[in-house]
Each structure stands twice: as structure tokens, then as C-alpha cells.
Amino acid sequence: MNINHLEDKALWLRQECWNMVMRQRKGHIPSSYSCVEIIVALYYGGVARLTRGRPDAPNRDRIIVSKGHAAAVQYPVLADLDYFDKRELKRYTQPGGLLGMYADYKIPGIEGISGSLGHGVGMGSGFAFAAKQNNEDYRTFVVLGDGECYEGSIWESAMFAAHHNLDNLVAIVDRNDLCILGRTKELLDLGDLEGKWQSFGWKAITVNGHSFEELLDALSLIGTTSGKPLAIIANTVKGKGISFMEGRPEWHNRIPDEEQMKVALGELGLKTMAET
Amino acid sequence: MDTKVNNTSKPKLMRDAVIDTIYNAAKEDKNIIFISADLGAAALDKFRKYLPGQFIHAGISEQNMVDLASGLALSGKKVFLYAMAPFITARCYEQIKSVLASMNLPVTLIAVGVGLGYDHATMTHFTTEDVACMRALNGIEVLSPSDENSAIAITRAAINKPAFRYIRLERQPQRHLYRGNFTNEVEQGFVHLVEGVDVVIVGCGYLVHKALLAKESLEKLKVSAGVIDLFRIKKINAAGLISIISSYPAVVTIEEQILDGGFGSAVLETLSDQNVSKPLKRLGIGDGFDVVNGDRDQLHELYGIDTPNIVEAALSIIGT
Incomplete structure (x- = not known):
């Protein structure tokens, strides 16, 4: 896999997210940016088995972004896969448009609704269980937030998936260390997430969530876990690439002003909307 | 109406009648999945023994039970969830709202012991609000049979036309009120x-x-x-x-x-x-x-x- 190509894709995705969110001034840039590399690795890193233009292909891999407030990060990718008309990106959150601030299941390529936290691993377990039962070899990937791991339902689902040996299920925890009110470490410590997933019976590994090499190495463990589901704790930075947003909880759903926009675009090496 | 009956034969528990009905359908349809959150029944013992691949014990984990059901339903499964009434409703209400109602998935929630059915268990086991909270859900059908035969007929309809449903079962056996297939009544x-x-x-x-x-x-x-x-x-x-x-x-x-x-x-x-x-x-x-x-x-x-x-x-x- 050509890492430079993935770096280009990550830059492209940050640009597309930026354009969508800033055009309508609605959305969550920092939460989306912390998982850009995770999304690019899954969709463009030769991991997910998908068919261009066929969001309903029966044996497609299922990808769920359980942290639904970061849905915008998936939309440009799904449009790029020809799942829907790219012009929809410009109608994001607009009346009559397909794409909302949170992901609805009616959007081609969105496997299940998200927005409320704590559902993705259970829903993903349903996909993975059905695959085993039907002797189908598709895999299910769930991207969830570390703050989402506060939800007890995540751990009910984790226990279930391990008991049923769902080694066709992968949970990728976007560990950006922040929730709305501050740092998780200070507010309510999530502790050793790798150890927690491991103790629930998963194969768990921690990686740098902005490193394609590390993400792809971890994702290559699918199928080698002796029947265990795979949890990848991806250490990330919320708002990655924008200095004044990085690690700053107050930016969770704030939209920058004109001056801040210029700074951000300069740092990211992105174009203004007018230039794209 | 010919469905009314003075039948003095001993009625079955509604839960056994309902599970037997699902069991008979599940033998012919591998896509029927029955999930229990640790609630049993004599009929369920048979289901578990002969159709183990179509039975899931969710654990006492109602939240995951509902999330899991959403993934199964999105994969084409006809899912029946089964638990004590208080725990399959208010306990996992947000899950039901977010992943079943919001996607209008064909999942049937079967509650046992509605209202004051768990009389001696008192407050935590009463459902004195399940009608209000469940009927407020987007697109749900709420059904509350009064005897064995109506429960069976309602279950058959749920099998034949999978949809988002909540079926309220009585915990104690109820005197027979109906005979016949009850099909027209279910419609009505x-x-x-x-x-x-x-x-x-x-x-x-x-x-x-x-x-x-x-x-x-x-x-x-x-x-x-x-x-x-x-x-x-x-x-x-x-x-x-x-x-x-x-x-x-x-x-x-x-x-x-x-x-x-x-x-x-x-x-x-x-x-x-x-x-x-x-x-x-x-x-x-x-x-x-x-x-x-x-x-x-x-x-x-x-x-x-x-x-x-x-x-x-x-x-x-x-x-x-």
C-alpha cells in the first residue's frame, strides 16, 4: 500500500469535511478530524471489501461510524464510491438533501443509524453474528469514540461478541481523550482501554491513530485472532491538524470565525472553499 | 361472534403458547431468531434444545439485546426479543427508540408479566407505564392479548407480517375467551x-x-x-x-x-x-x-x- 496516496486521501477528506461543515456552519470538525486516518485506512487502505456504485452488495464489508456526530467524515468517501451523487455534499443538512448532521440509515453506505452513542458495537455484533450464521465472509468494522466507552451498553456488547467468537468484528476506538466537558482522564478516567477490551475476551492492540503504517498493521490482524473479535485502540488528537482546536474540548461543535478559518486552512494546507 | 367460547379446559401460559407458535414457524424459517434476556418458559426449553442455532441468550443485558437485534434485522433476520415486561421496555427504551423505531425494523418485543403481573415482586417489576411509553414510539404496533388463543393468533400475524411490534403477555394463565383462528379479529x-x-x-x-x-x-x-x-x-x-x-x-x-x-x-x-x-x-x-x-x-x-x-x-x- 502506497502510504503517500493515503496521506493525499486524508488531506482530501479533511478538505471535503471542511467544505461541508463550513458551508452550512453545522457539524463537528474536531471529532471528524481525529478519525480521518482511521476512515481512510478502512476505505482506501485495501481493508474494506466494497464495490463501487453498489452500496447494497450482499457480501460487502459493513462499516459503522458509531460516533454519529462525526458522520460528515464518511459522506465524501461514500460519494467518492459512487454510492450517491456528489452534489449531495453541497446540500448537507439542507432541506431536501440526503445528508444530515448525523448519519441516517437511508443514506447509501450508512449501515445503521447513529447519533446516540453506545449502539454501534451491539449493532455490529448483529451483523457479525448474522454473517457467521449465514456462512458469509463479510467483516464488520465499528468506529467508536473513547467517550462513547462510558456507555455501559458497549461493554454488554463486548461481552457478547467475545462469547460468540465474532472474529469477523473489529472495533476501532478513536481515543482522542476528550469529551464535551474536558479531558476524560480528569473527568472520569477511562483507564486502560486496551486492558479492558482484552479482559472482555477481545484481541486488543493500541496504535497511533494518525499513522497509516500502524493502523494497517493492526487491521491486518483480522483473521489471525484465534476466534476473538479485534479491538484497536487508536490514539488520536481531536481536531488533528488545526493548532487551536487540537486537544481543546471547547471546539467540540464550535465553528471558527473568518480569521480562525484562514489560520486553520493555512495549517492544514487546504484551499478556501472558493478555491475548491 | 363464533370466536367467543366457554371453554373450561386448562389454559396454557401465554408465553408457552406464543413460544410454541414461534418455534413451529422457526423450524421452517431459519431466519427467525429468538433472543431471551434470561427469561425462561417450558416451551423455550424445547426451542433451545432443538433449534440452538436460532436461539440467543442475551444475558441480563437488555440494552445489547436490542442493539444486537437491530444488526440482525438489518441482515434480514426476523427477530423476537423476550424478557420480563419492565426490562424489555423502560430498561432499554432509548435503544428501542434509537435503533428499532428510528429504522422501523421488523423486531417483535415480547413482554411477560405486564401491569401488576409480577404482583409480589412489587415496584421494580410492575409496568404501570409501559402502555404510555411504548405507544409513544414511532411506528410501533402495541398488542395486549387477553387469552391463549388470541395470543397465538397475534403471534402468527407477527410471524407472517414482520414489523416493529410490542406484544404484552400476561404472566398468569388466563381463562379461555376465544376459540377458532381469530384471524379476522386480529385484523379488526x-x-x-x-x-x-x-x-x-x-x-x-x-x-x-x-x-x-x-x-x-x-x-x-x-x-x-x-x-x-x-x-x-x-x-x-x-x-x-x-x-x-x-x-x-x-x-x-x-x-x-x-x-x-x-x-x-x-x-x-x-x-x-x-x-x-x-x-x-x-x-x-x-x-x-x-x-x-x-x-x-x-x-x-x-x-x-x-x-x-x-x-x-x-x-x-x-x-x-
């Missing part, structure tokens, strides 16, 4: 069980049996009461129900629910939405009810929803 959503003149009593589940007792007491007082088993609480067959209720001067509704938003409210809303104005008394549980030891009928007495209370409400509303 209610049964005008007894025809009367002066007042009509509307209930569902166990309360229909109480209504029948009240009707007999009223008869001795020369009051002719009708009884309606309104087992489909959502969506109520408004036209059908009103065509029956219109012939009565007054209505009494009975329920084991806090009155706000419950069964009686559903009936009132239906009448009001159709511009039908009738004297109507809702009998149910008031705010501030307390935990006491007692069986279901003793609780009815204590909470003012027992047979004599129904009689009293009927007499008062017709002004005798």
Missing part, C-alpha cells in the same frame, strides 16, 4: 365480547376478565353493560371502535397503568380525534401509589381498580 384490533345497552367497559389483557366480572355484577343491578377487548392499543381501529362505542351512552376504561398517557388516554384520544364526545371514566392507578404485599387482585382492590370499583364507576357515569 378489538372484539366486542359482550353486547350491552347502558354502558360499555373497555379493557385489554387481564382487565378484560375483570370487565366480564363487573358486567355480571351490573346485570344483577339491572344494568346492561357491554365489554370490549381492545387488544390492539396502537394503532387503534378508530372507525371500528367508534362504530361500536357510538351505540352506548357511556364508557368506562380500565387499566393497570398510571393514567397519564395510558390505555384510557388512548381510547379518549381516539374518540376526541373523531369528534365523538361521550361521558367516559378512566379507571387506573393514580400518582403516589405505594408498595404493598398482596396478589394481583388484592392490589386491584387497594389501588381502586377492582371489580367493585368498575361497577361503581359504571353506575356513577350512567347516573344511577
Whole structure:
């Protein structure tokens, strides 16, 4: 896999997210940016088995972004896969448009609704269980937030998936260390997430969530876990690439002003909307 | 109506009748999946033994049970979830709303022990709000059978037309009220069980049996009461129900629910939405009810929803 190509894709995705969110001034840039590399690795890193233009292909891999407030990060990718008309990106959150601030299941390529936290691993377990039962070899990937791991339902689902040996299920925890009110470490410590997933019976590994090499190495463990589901704790930075947003909880759903926009675009090496 | 019956044979537990019905269908349809949150039944033992691949023990984890069901349903499975009434409703309400209602998935929630069914278990096991909270869900169908045969027929319909449903089962066996296949009645959503003149009593589940007792007491007082088993609480067959209720001067509704938003409210809303104005008394549980030891009928007495209370409400509303 050509890492430079993935770096280009990550830059492209940050640009597309930026354009969508800033055009309508609605959305969550920092939460989306912390998982850009995770999304690019899954969709463009030769991991997910998908068919261009066929969001309903029966044996497609299922990808769920359980942290639904970061849905915008998936939309440009799904449009790029020809799942829907790219012009929809410009109608994001607009009346009559397909794409909302949170992901609805009616959007081609969105496997299940998200927005409320704590559902993705259970829903993903349903996909993975059905695959085993039907002797189908598709895999299910769930991207969830570390703050989402506060939800007890995540751990009910984790226990279930391990008991049923769902080694066709992968949970990728976007560990950006922040929730709305501050740092998780200070507010309510999530502790050793790798150890927690491991103790629930998963194969768990921690990686740098902005490193394609590390993400792809971890994702290559699918199928080698002796029947265990795979949890990848991806250490990330919320708002990655924008200095004044990085690690700053107050930016969770704030939209920058004109001056801040210029700074951000300069740092990211992105174009203004007018230039794209 | 030929479905009414005076059958003295020993009725089965509703849960056994319902699970047997699903079991028979599941033998032919590998896509039927039955999930229990640690609630058993004699019929379930057979299901687990002979169809282990179609049975899942969710653990005492109702939240995951519902999330899991969403993934299975999105994968083409016909999913039946099964648990004690309080835990398959309010305990995982947000999950039901977010991943079942929001995607209108064909998942059937089967609750055992609705209302005050778990009498001696008291407050944590009562569902005195399940009608209000479940009927508020987007696109759900809420069904509350009063005997074994109606429970079986409702289950068959749920198997034949998978949809987002909530089926309320009584914990204790109920005297037979119906025979035959009940298919037309399922379609209709209610049964005008007894025809009367002066007042009509509307209930569902166990309360229909109480209504029948009240009707007999009223008869001795020369009051002719009708009884309606309104087992489909959502969506109520408004036209059908009103065509029956219109012939009565007054209505009494009975329920084991806090009155706000419950069964009686559903009936009132239906009448009001159709511009039908009738004297109507809702009998149910008031705010501030307390935990006491007692069986279901003793609780009815204590909470003012027992047979004599129904009689009293009927007499008062017709002004005798």
C-alpha cells in the first residue's frame, strides 16, 4: 500500500469535511478530524471489501461510524464510491438533501443509524453474528469514540461478541481523550482501554491513530485472532491538524470565525472553499 | 361472534403458547431468531434444545439485546426479543427508540408479566407505564392479548407480517375467551365480547376478565353493560371502535397503568380525534401509589381498580 496516496486521501477528506461543515456552519470538525486516518485506512487502505456504485452488495464489508456526530467524515468517501451523487455534499443538512448532521440509515453506505452513542458495537455484533450464521465472509468494522466507552451498553456488547467468537468484528476506538466537558482522564478516567477490551475476551492492540503504517498493521490482524473479535485502540488528537482546536474540548461543535478559518486552512494546507 | 367460547379446559401460559407458535414457524424459517434476556418458559426449553442455532441468550443485558437485534434485522433476520415486561421496555427504551423505531425494523418485543403481573415482586417489576411509553414510539404496533388463543393468533400475524411490534403477555394463565383462528379479529384490533345497552367497559389483557366480572355484577343491578377487548392499543381501529362505542351512552376504561398517557388516554384520544364526545371514566392507578404485599387482585382492590370499583364507576357515569 502506497502510504503517500493515503496521506493525499486524508488531506482530501479533511478538505471535503471542511467544505461541508463550513458551508452550512453545522457539524463537528474536531471529532471528524481525529478519525480521518482511521476512515481512510478502512476505505482506501485495501481493508474494506466494497464495490463501487453498489452500496447494497450482499457480501460487502459493513462499516459503522458509531460516533454519529462525526458522520460528515464518511459522506465524501461514500460519494467518492459512487454510492450517491456528489452534489449531495453541497446540500448537507439542507432541506431536501440526503445528508444530515448525523448519519441516517437511508443514506447509501450508512449501515445503521447513529447519533446516540453506545449502539454501534451491539449493532455490529448483529451483523457479525448474522454473517457467521449465514456462512458469509463479510467483516464488520465499528468506529467508536473513547467517550462513547462510558456507555455501559458497549461493554454488554463486548461481552457478547467475545462469547460468540465474532472474529469477523473489529472495533476501532478513536481515543482522542476528550469529551464535551474536558479531558476524560480528569473527568472520569477511562483507564486502560486496551486492558479492558482484552479482559472482555477481545484481541486488543493500541496504535497511533494518525499513522497509516500502524493502523494497517493492526487491521491486518483480522483473521489471525484465534476466534476473538479485534479491538484497536487508536490514539488520536481531536481536531488533528488545526493548532487551536487540537486537544481543546471547547471546539467540540464550535465553528471558527473568518480569521480562525484562514489560520486553520493555512495549517492544514487546504484551499478556501472558493478555491475548491 | 363464533370466536367467543366457554371453554373450561386448562389454559396454557401465554408465553408457552406464543413460544410454541414461534418455534413451529422457526423450524421452517431459519431466519427467525429468538433472543431471551434470561427469561425462561417450558416451551423455550424445547426451542433451545432443538433449534440452538436460532436461539440467543442475551444475558441480563437488555440494552445489547436490542442493539444486537437491530444488526440482525438489518441482515434480514426476523427477530423476537423476550424478557420480563419492565426490562424489555423502560430498561432499554432509548435503544428501542434509537435503533428499532428510528429504522422501523421488523423486531417483535415480547413482554411477560405486564401491569401488576409480577404482583409480589412489587415496584421494580410492575409496568404501570409501559402502555404510555411504548405507544409513544414511532411506528410501533402495541398488542395486549387477553387469552391463549388470541395470543397465538397475534403471534402468527407477527410471524407472517414482520414489523416493529410490542406484544404484552400476561404472566398468569388466563381463562379461555376465544376459540377458532381469530384471524379476522386480529385484523379488526378489538372484539366486542359482550353486547350491552347502558354502558360499555373497555379493557385489554387481564382487565378484560375483570370487565366480564363487573358486567355480571351490573346485570344483577339491572344494568346492561357491554365489554370490549381492545387488544390492539396502537394503532387503534378508530372507525371500528367508534362504530361500536357510538351505540352506548357511556364508557368506562380500565387499566393497570398510571393514567397519564395510558390505555384510557388512548381510547379518549381516539374518540376526541373523531369528534365523538361521550361521558367516559378512566379507571387506573393514580400518582403516589405505594408498595404493598398482596396478589394481583388484592392490589386491584387497594389501588381502586377492582371489580367493585368498575361497577361503581359504571353506575356513577350512567347516573344511577
